[in-house]
Amino acid sequence: MSDKNTDKRHIAILGSTGSIGTQALEVLEANPDVFVLEVLTANSSADLLIEQALKFKPNCVVIGDESQFKKVQDALFDEGIKVYAGADSLAQVVQMEDIDIVLTALVGYAGLRPTLAAIEAGKHIALANKETLVVAGEIVTDLAQKKGVNIYPVDSEHSAIFQCLVGEFHNPIEKIYLTASGGPFRGQKREQLAAVTKAQALKHPNWDMGAKITIDSASMMNKGLEVIEAKWLFGLKNEQIDVIVHPQSIIHSIVQFEDGSMKAQMGLPDMKLPIQFALGYPNRLKSDFPRFNFLNYPQLTFEQADTETFRNLALAFEALHQGGNQPCILNAANEIAVDAFLKDRIGFLEMSDIIEQSMQRVSFIKKPNYDDYVATDAETRIVASQLIMNYE
Ligand code: NDP
Numbered sequence: 545m546s547d548k549n550t551d552k553r554h555i556a557i558l559g560s561t562g563s564i565g566t567q568a569l570e571v572l573e574a575n576p577d578v579f580v581l582e583v584l585t586a587n588s589s590a591d592l593l594i595e596q597a598l599k600f601k602p603n604c605v606v607i608g609d610e611s612q613f614k615k616v617q618d619a620l621f622d623e624g625i626k627v628y629a630g631a632d633s634l635a636q637v638v639q640m641e642d643i644d645i646v647l648t649a650l651v652g653y654a655g656l657r658p659t660l661a662a663i664e665a666g667k668h669i670a671l672a673n674k675e676t677l678v679v680a681g682e683i684v685t686d687l688a689q690k691k692g693v694n695i696y697p698v699d700s701e702h703s704a705i706f707q708c709l710v711g712e713f714h715n716p717i718e719k720i721y722l723t724a725s726g727g728p729f730r731g732q733k734r735e736q737l738a739a740v741t742k743a744q745a746l747k748h749p750n751w752d753m754g755a756k757i758t759i760d761s762a763s764m765m766n767k768g769l770e771v772i773e774a775k776w777l778f779g780l781k782n783e784q785i786d787v788i789v790h791p792q793s794i795i796h797s798i799v800q801f802e803d804g805s806m807k808a809q810m811g812l813p814d815m816k817l818p819i820q821f822a823l824g825y826p827n828r829l830k831s832d833f834p835r836f837n838f839l840n841y842p843q844l845t846f847e848q849a850d851t852e853t854f855r856n857l858a859l860a861f862e863a864l865h866q867g868g869n870q871p872c873i874l875n876a877a878n879e880i881a882v883d884a885f886l887k888d889r890i891g892f893l894e895m896s897d898i899i900e901q902s903m904q905r906v907s908f909i910k911k912p913n914y915d916d917y918v919a920t921d922a923e924t925r926i927v928a929s930q931l932i933m934n935y936e
């Protein structure tokens with residue numbers, strides 16, 4: 545997966561204007577001898593996309609919002625950077641011959657199609673977009689296996705598991721523990737959560753992330769999605785995955801092997817490290833990221849997750865156990881519910897009501913194919929949107 549002439553890795557970043565995307569660009573900027581940037585993409589942040597393209601000079605860019613195509617093209621014309629627009633283009637550019645690794649840092653279900661297209665073309669995936677594995681984990685991982693493509697996790701917990709497994713791939717996993725910070729509302733009960741505002745939910749104690757994942761972290765849906773993501777990334781049985789709340793976010797996750805030994809990966813919470821590990825694997829690239837100091841953290845603590853208060857986590861486990869298209873329903877209903885919460889259309893706790901009712905109403909398919917997932921996603925969005933109207 546390296547360029548014959550330069551030995552550099554050629555990278556496409558889908559969602560370069562987001563939280564993961566901009567941090568990935570910092571990693572690339574700090575390692576010009578290791579990486580070459582081929583593609584940048586955004587949904588509607590045209591100005592930032594232009595600024596990034598002028599600075600990093602990729603081969604091409606894609607803007608999702610077609611109405612901004614001309615603006616981006618005019619700005620990049622003199623540089624000879626190719627400009628495309630729309631979702632179809634996104635699925636096409638990832639197949640460009642020069643690309644070695646596609647970093648999927650776009651948010652939500654929109655990541656599924658370009659990820660499958662990239663795998664189909666034999667590109668390795670650095671996967672931040674967990675929703676892709678939640679929606680269609682079996683299809684994605686089966687195709688990756690068939691095409692000999694590696695999926696390197698970017699999510700910090702899954703990167704931690706992966707880092708613990710290096711050198712241990714021949715040893716079966718007994719169990720994994722995904723750590724969870726507990727988010728801004730850890731320790732609160734349902735009565736308190738009923739009145740929380742969007743501004744409170746958007747303040748995460750340890751991580752600075754995009755809006756959707758920040759709300760998912762506050763509701764603990766993020767951990768639920770990560771449980772399903774872990775099942776597919778590491779080929780685990782449902783009962784091998786556990787969640788433990790660890791408010792300091794220093795231990796990023798833990799693997800327990802069959803001899804009872806546990807390995808954990810730790811460090812300060814900083815997404816640049818897992819991004820860099822995924823793009824640079826198997827090498828650990830030298831970095832100047834801030835180092836952990838034990839004396840600043842005299843206590844690392846652990847608690848059980850409260851699934852009665854944070855029902856989204858219980859719903860995600862239910863979807864995991866039911867399997868089929870149920871995780872796809874969970875994901876679509878959650879995307880609609882989070883969007884409605886961010887627009888002040890529903891309250892914090894009502895997000896779980898919408899998801900639970902959507903899971904009951906949308907038809908269950910035991911062995912879905914790709915078209916079934918597309919149809920399930922579309923149907924769930926309609927059902928969830930109708931349910932939301934009842935709350936207004
Ligand atoms: P952001 O919202 O910050 O960024 C999302 C990026 O995707 C932006 O570039 C956005 O473009 C683009 N985008 C959004 N919607 C679409 C669409 N429909 N089609 C094409 N592009 C789109 O998200 P994050 O960076 O926080 O998260 C990205 C992914 O990584 C998520 O799946 C998240 O769960 C995962 N992740 C994030 C972590 C973090 O620390 N942020 C940690 C672990 C996982 P535009 O700017 O134009 O809207």
Ligand code: MG
Binds near residue numbers: 699
């Ligand atoms: Mg995570």
